[in-house]
Amino acid sequence: MTYELLQPVFVISMALIAIGLYGVMSKKNILKIILSIGIMDTGVNILIVAMGYIPGGTAPIENGNYPVYMDPVPQALVLTAIVIGVSVTALALAVAMGYYRKTGTLELDDEGVMKW
Amino acid sequence: MRKIVAAIISITVFVILTYFFITSSAPINYTTGGQYINPITHEHSNQSVPQQYLKDSKKDTGASNVVTAIVVEYRGFDTLGEVTVLFTAATGIALLLDELKRRNVPHDEPNFIVKVGSIVVLPFIVVVGTYIFIHGHLTPGGGFPGGAVIASGFLLLLLVHTNRGLPERKLSVTESIAGMTYALIGLLGLVFAHEFLENYLPLGTFTYLFSAGIIPLIYIAIGFKVGSELGGILHNLKGVHEE
Amino acid sequence: MVDFFALGEQILVMAFLVTLGYAIGMFFNGFARKITARIHNRVGPPIYQGYIDVFKLFGKKTNISHGWIFDLAALFSIAGITLVFLFLPVAGFSMLSTDGDLFLILYLLAIPALGFALGAGASGNPNAAVGIMRALMTMLAYELPLVMVIVAMMVHYNTTSLAGIVAAQSNMHWAIFLPVFLIGAIVADMALQGMLMEKPFDIPIAPHEIATGPMVEFGGKHLGALMLYKMMGIVVETTLFVDLFLGGGVILSVAQYGWLAYVVNFLVWFGLITFVFFLALLINAVFPRFRIEQALKFYWKYDALVALLILIWIFVEVST
């Protein structure tokens, strides 16, 4: 059996990734870029959780009777990935604050972005 | 121009990724695997990894929540790393915003309902958070959600007392001690058992609170750590000096 | 067990060759000035003027030094160029040669340039600064076509050793007799012109504009050392050219003719490098000077393009 049931989930998570990517590349406002990163992270996390889907499965908490469980590993991975995402977002916000204090704006200037 | 390029790239990525994942023929069960020859014992593992987790977690760890068993025991080293990521981020934020803090920024006084409500709600928040991280091995949740709930209590405090920060020093001490406890629990595994983070406590009775060996201890440490770290982050982002 | 006798013999030969190289270099200096003077319809200095200059400069007391980098730089240049000379097969006789030494030579050629740049920089003279920037740009410019041609030769002869290339050209199968490498030789000759800092690529020195450029602050022994470096440079660069395209001057095989072959080959090698240098002097005498951007354009647009065509030609030839 393959992932046919999950195709809408894949489309949604890929759409989130693409939206995030678009935001990261096109926006100049630091907060918008941070939001875009968050959207991208969410897309990836949805994808990973979906990878552990088993038809008819339940949450992997043992309670005596033995139904079919979901694959627990992706859930554990996503737990880690979420915390990491939070950490990065928090640090990015701190950097944004520092940038704002130094420059008085949250817009990245063209010169700074495109410098090669 | 920039937006058009960005749009083209992201649409391309979307099309390629969607096509790839939709046509992917990955198996939708977790029974594949099991041919791996262990480099330490040179034995075959005879089952797929997730299957083994689901089958053995009760026996191995005594936790009824398999996800917790994976997070804290089977892949506990990842979780130590995860805690460290949060710790690094919190330290980084403190490092960046140390000098940039502003004093005496005028804030709006919060209204009466928020003030009184916070006093009423705060104990419940703390209790719920504590409950979540203590029962991590039995119910969904664990150290991270529990710590985050407690940190939301800190957030409430910061919202109410607009011109005050949190006791940064105390948070920092809590954070350090909790982190050290986690690392120490792991290192003691090398002493009392054979490996880092290996369980060396009795597993207790399945589905009871005092069970699952070191898992609740680790989750308590994580709960304290995450709560104080997120609190520290909020404190630093608010930018008020400790009184 | 090290064969000390053979080792001593080798060291003696190397010392002799290095001395010879410097002697030839000094001779070339006087030679060049004489030729240029004759073209300008002057009498010019005597042909042994190079020797006189060097001995005079080394006999002088050095009054000005700009610190230890300045001193080191002169040493750096001399040591670097001598090392390169030791890696070159001279008249088919290679002193230090290994597989892949052609890369080594290309590399090592940068050391004296670095020393030169350091010394000039340490002097703190603005003219030196201008000169050294131009010298580095020129180096960058001529290196591209040169490397392309050399890689083409490596592909053609399927060896990375200069001695191998020389050996492959024995029995008068000189590379220059192949049409493609005749063009290659012209390209490399243009690069050689830049290496020797002769017109039209003498902008780094630009004698009439920036007061002899990088050398301006050097005096006494430092100037003597730098002159020696430049003189040896002429020998090294022309020898590289001869080794690449003119079979290293080898016309008799040592196995067949013994010591006679050595003598004849050395004479032929000497004649060839003199000829190559003379050619450079002629070009120097008739061409005006390029500005730095013109030089860059020349090398990267025309010279490199031709070199690229040669490279493609060789690749096609090899693959078919």
Place this chain on the structure above:
Amino acid sequence: MVSIPPVLLIAFPLFFAFLAPLINMVSKKAVKPYTLFVLLLNSLFAILLFLEVQSNSVVYEQLSGFYPPIGILLSVGYIGAILAVVINVLAMVVYISYFGDVENSVKFSMIYMLVTASSTGIVITGDLFNMFVFFEITAVGSYGLVASMRTKKAFEGAFKYIVLGSVGSSFILLGIATIYGYLKTLNFYDIAARINTMPETARLMAFIFLLIGIGVEAEIFPLNGWVPDAYEGSSNRVASFLSLGPSKAGIYAIIRLLFTLVPIMSGFTLALILGIFTLVIGELAALKQKDVKRMLAYSSIGQMGLILIAISMHSKFAFIAAVFLMVSHALAKSLLFLGTRNYDAGTLKNPWIAGPIFIGVLSIIGMPPFPGFWGKWYLMLNLAAEGLWSIILIVVFAAVVEGVYYARFLFKGTGSDARSITKSEVAAIFLLAIMLVLIGIFPQYLYTPAVKAAASLLGGGP
């Protein structure tokens, strides 16, 4: 001989980093010696680990008491051991330069320890997701270190780094999801054993996802936009640290990816093409830089390209070349970044700075007898032996370009009056220079482990 569990290399510095704030509360002065002590301890562990690898050829350790692939496996082969030593010892040496400096931040030292530990973690882990976690610690720590100067440029550079780093980590997760989806395992060697059961496209896509993610840290071409800004904005010591720790860990991850995880031929070709682009773009961009730090940063990119080319040749000699280039780059680049604080027209008048800087430059541009020379030399010989002449052309020309801008760099440092430098900085750059000279003169001590590393990797081992 003492047998050290590899996990101590990670767990000890983590524990001591958690302890550092308490030390700071007791005595502010104690923090720097304390950190140095921890790094010294870690270096000793790394050296012991290296010796152990030399006698056993590979060291495995399972964690949490479960056999892999159930538990996490640490696996240290030759290449991992070499890099662990390089990262830990050099991190310690670079840290020496902090002594005698007015800047005294416990947080900085903590992040420094954490990033050292996690870079080491990347090179000794045997688990894909574990590697991702260490990547994130390294990245998050590096963001903080880059921004720690708190200037506009620092924040800008750090922000670029964060953006690219986050996109990269998303792609690593995509790669992990792809591989896990097919194989339901995360252990490197379990994956390696069964990777052929995945369809060709899936393997290629997983490879590309992971390469994109790792490429950010390893400074590979389309994803290295952060490098110049971050290096320019950060302090010299941070730049020095970044070029010896995280970037080496990134290269190690690429080695793992190419040789163990997804050993497909198209992957090697792709890496080769990217390497060439990285090399050419890095060197040409370095040529036109005015700012010294930016120039060094682009030069780093160029070096990374060279290393990637050497790795993707998939042959023994090229891999030895890669090892030499990595060691040379780690030593020389950290030396150069460290020695060029306030680089201007008087720096080289001070012989205490100039000597090491000369050695560093000579090693980077590949002059004998320094490690950089051995690296380029083996690479060229290998390229010539395989008849890849067009790559030789590019590499040689890149070397010439390198020579030119380094000559300009040295030239810029001469003239005017001598400058002073703190004693600890002199000590640090001298130690680095001595190591460069020693490895250059006695290359066999690196050559032998490198040969074994190459043999082990080409055989599919760690």
